[in-house]
Amino acid sequence: MRFSPTADETAYQETVREFVQTVVGPRAAEVDRSNAFPRDIVDAAGRQGLMGATIPTAEGGGGVDYVRYALAIEEVSAGSATVGAILAVNNSLVVELVAAFGSPAQRDHWLRPLASGQSVGAFALSEQDAGTDAANQQTIAHQEGSGYRLCGRKVWVANAVAADVFVVFAATTPGVGGRGVSAFLVPSTARGLTLTDLNDALGVRGLGVTDVLLDDVRVGPEALIGTVGRGFDIAMRALDGGRIAIGAQALGIGRAALDAALSHARARTTFGRPIAEYQAIQWMLADMATELDAARMLVGKAAAARDHQERCTLEASMAKLAASEAAHRAADTAMQILASAGYRRGSTVERLFRDARATEIYQGTSEVQRLIIASKVLSS
Numbered sequence: 001m002r003f004s005p006t007a008d009e010t011a012y013q014e015t016v017r018e019f020v021q022t023v024v025g026p027r028a029a030e031v032d033r034s035n036a037f038p039r040d041i042v043d044a045a046g047r048q049g050l051m052g053a054t055i056p057t058a059e060g061g062g063g064v065d066y067v068r069y070a071l072a073i074e075e076v077s078a079g080s081a082t083v084g085a086i087l088a089v090n091n092s093l094v095v096e097l098v099a100a101f102g103s104p105a106q107r108d109h110w111l112r113p114l115a116s117g118q119s120v121g122a123f124a125l126s127e128q129d130a131g132t133d134a135a136n137q138q139t140i141a142h143q144e145g146s147g148y149r150l151c152g153r154k155v156w157v158a159n160a161v162a163a164d165v166f167v168v169f170a171a172t173t174p175g176v177g178g179r180g181v182s183a184f185l186v187p188s189t190a191r192g193l194t195l196t197d198l199n200d201a202l203g204v205r206g207l208g209v210t211d212v213l214l215d216d217v218r219v220g221p222e223a224l225i226g227t228v229g230r231g232f233d234i235a236m237r238a239l240d241g242g243r244i245a246i247g248a249q250a251l252g253i254g255r256a257a258l259d260a261a262l263s264h265a266r267a268r269t270t271f272g273r274p275i276a277e278y279q280a281i282q283w284m285l286a287d288m289a290t291e292l293d294a295a296r297m298l299v300g301k302a303a304a305a306r307d308h309q310e311r312c313t314l315e316a317s318m319a320k321l322a323a324s325e326a327a328h329r330a331a332d333t334a335m336q337i338l339a340s341a342g343y344r345r346g347s348t349v350e351r352l353f354r355d356a357r358a359t360e361i362y363q364g365t366s367e368v369q370r371l372i373i374a375s376k377v378l379s380s
Contacts, residue, residue, distance in 0.1 A: 003297065005071065012068050016075040019048050025079035032082065032351050035198065037162050037208035041083055046117015050076070050087055052095045060116035061095070066241070070248040070303040074296075077252025078259075081355035082206040084252055088245035089158045090114065094121030094167055097238045098185070101226045106185055110165060122163035123242075124154035124212050125235055131155075132368055134169075135178035135232055139214060141170035148172070148224070150184065150192075150217040156362075160195055161208035163188050167238075168214065169231050178232030183225040192217040203354030240316045242363045244306060247299040247319035250359040254292045254327035257334040257352045261285060264338050275337070284337060288330045295323040314376040321369040324359035331356040 005013060023044050031038050045051055048062075053069040055061025064072070069091065077084030095114040098106060098121075113119035130136040139152025150170055157166070166186045173180030186193060196211040226234055262285060265276035275281050299322075302315035331353040335342045342349035360366045 005067075009068055009071060012064065013071045013075060016048070016050070016072045019044075019050075020075050020079035024076055024083050028080035028082070029346070029348075029351065031080060031206035033205075033346075035200065035205040037086075037159075037206055038083065039162055041080075042086060042120065042162070043117055045076075045083065045087060051090050051117035051120075052111075052115025053087075053091055055095055055099055055111065055115040059099075060112035060114075060118075062115075066244065066303040066306040067300060070244055070299055073245050073248035074252040074255070074299075077249040078256045079252075081204050081249060081253050081352075081358075084249040085204050085207050085246075085358075086120075086159060088242060088249055089123055090117075090121050092241035092245045093123035093238050094165075096241055097123075097167060097183075097225070097234060100237070101183075101230075101234050102185070103222070103225075105222060106225070110185065113164070119164040120159050120162045122157050122159040122166045122212075123238070124157050124166045124168045126155050126157075127153065128155055132365065134235065135181060137169055137171040137174075137181050139168070139170040140174060141172045141182055141184065143172065144218070147218060147220045148184065150186070150214045150219065152214050154212040154214070156199065156209055157212045158207045158209050158362075160210040160212055161198065163208075166193070166212060167225070168212075169235055170214075172228050172231075179229055181231040181235075182228050183231035183234050184219055184223045185225055186214075186217060186219060186223060190217050190219065202357065203351070204358045236313070237311070239363055240312050241306060243316040243320040243369075244299060244302045244312070246359055246363050247295070247302065247316075247323035250320070250323040250327035250356065251292060251296055251299060253352050253356045253359065254288070254295070254323070254330035257327070257330040257349060257356070258285070258288045258292060260342075260349050260352070261288065261330075261334040261337045264341065268341075281337060284333050288333050291326040292323075292330060295319070295326040298322045313372060317364070317369040317372040317376075320359075320364070321366055321373070324356075325366060327356040327359055 052061030057063040141148040172182040192215040194213045199209040299319040302319035305312035305315040
């Protein structure tokens with residue numbers, strides 16, 4: 001058991017931090033204001049091995065383990081939660097899924113472009129009535145000969161505006177829940193696949209989020225990922241990794257909020273003293289630091305479990321729950337410490353406050369994480 005990164009992990013983290021300081025961080029406010037997908041930053045991240053961090057270098061990826069990957073997502077997210085989320089989706093929900101469950105032909109066609117950042121992937125699971133209840137898929141895959149015809153609507157699909165391929169989940173046997181869901185790799189050029197207007201989100205802006213319409217999209221048998229009826233299990237396994245990444249993203253947001261609060265508390269004076277000398281402020285900072293450090297241990301534990309266990313559902317849910325709620329409290333407390341300086345539109349803390357809230361919602365709300373944790377605990 002260890003509680004801090006190794007020298008090699010720290011060196012990797014420092015390399016990513018330098019990339020963030022020179023490429024990601026200076027653009028964060030602009031990306032937030034414009035709500036435009038930062039494809040040039042994504043390309044640069046690909047050259048750093050961050051679009052397929054856990055994929056072997058021989059296949060175009062970064063060749064690191066999940067612990068290093070989580071450290072990288074935290075660093076990137078401290079500079080821009082949006083870029084952190086883009087990487088988390090492409091890594092955990094698309095490229096790792098293709099590597100683990102794709103056919104040899106699918107891996108040959110998609111793995112290197114996705115892992116290197118030459119292509120971008122998107123994960124199309126959620127629907128209007130199939131978010132928390134993800135097994136309740138209303139998108140239908142009608143079998144036609146050896147292929148399928150996809151009909152339905154996916155909502156809040158991250159990376160959609162830049163995606164070259166979508167992992168689409170659809171019911172091949174409607175009415176039987178998760179046992180009837182299958183997964184498909186659908187190119188963005190497929191006839192009948194269209195995107196709605198860009199969603200105007202509160203936070204994590206620039207993530208390229210739209211709904212995806214599937215109007216008689218025909219795909220061949222080669223589009224099926226794994227076997228018929230295995231899609232829901234594939235999605236849940238991908239979300240194990242995705243939730244660790246979102247936990248790491250939340251840590252980055254929370255850490256940036258703590259840094260902003262510390263800087264302000266040292267510089268801001270009232271009654272002739274820095275506000276950092278007041279016990280009320282000190283207690284706020286102490287709680288922020290403690291909660292974030294505790295969450296960091298859970299994220300590290302979950303990342304290590306991903307490296308060494310067949311499944312890490314419990315650890316991933318605990319990590320996402322703890323880190324997202326710690327980040328929310330950290331951003332809220334930073335706003336309180338900065339007061340009007342933080343509440344102003346366009347301030348760093350105002351952006352972090354909006355970004356943190358999303359981490360408690362996407363890839364399974366905090367309530368869903370508590371249900372998963374309780375189920376695992378009760379069955380142990």
